[in-house]
Amino acid sequence: EAQVTQNPRYLITVTGKKLTVTCSQNMNHEYMSWYRQDPGLGLRQIYYSMNVEVTDKGDVPEGYKVSRKEKRNFPLILESPSPNQTSLYFCASSLLPGGALEQFFGPGTRLTVL
């Protein structure tokens, strides 16, 4: 089944403790992206990747890192999480970023930073 998977789905952590949220897609998509969703602010893009080893900042990249060493994986890294990074995170992918194509979203990761 074509899908985007994220792990973990739920995470409660403490300020400053490094964490990684994994994202994987099995559709051989070139484009992957991370969003965060907060009440009243909607979904905002954090980082995106056009292809392997190519990443760029979205609208709210501060406090986050990403890597794209393989086509299928696009982990989101919080080196020193803070409470303002408590949010619902979504990973997305599509075959090509510029084409008139749908984007597939993962099920979400709900992160709480105490």
Next chain:
Amino acid sequence: DAKTTQPTSMDCAEGRAANLPCNHSTISGNEYVYWYRQIHSQGPQYIIHGLKNNETNEMASLIITEDRKSSTLILPHATLRDTAVYYCIVRVEGSSNTGKLIFGQGTTLQVKP
């Protein structure tokens, strides 16, 4: 990317057609209209997209006015599982596109028994 305006909320009776409007009066010629939906805290789900012509797939129909300044998403026979927030998104396609989707506030559709 052009700004969109949608009603905050709508109700629909189960089994009836749900018609969700979207205004995008500043749309330019190379911008597509996309619809996504998000069922409570799940990942957004693609529904349909179009440029000028009306489009239909297994989920919905998309009607775009001739001047392209507005569109309507039609769910022909709404079910309780169609209760969700529906987002109308306008974006340019092409090699310079960063792929970012700009989600507004959307329309909360409540399908009632």
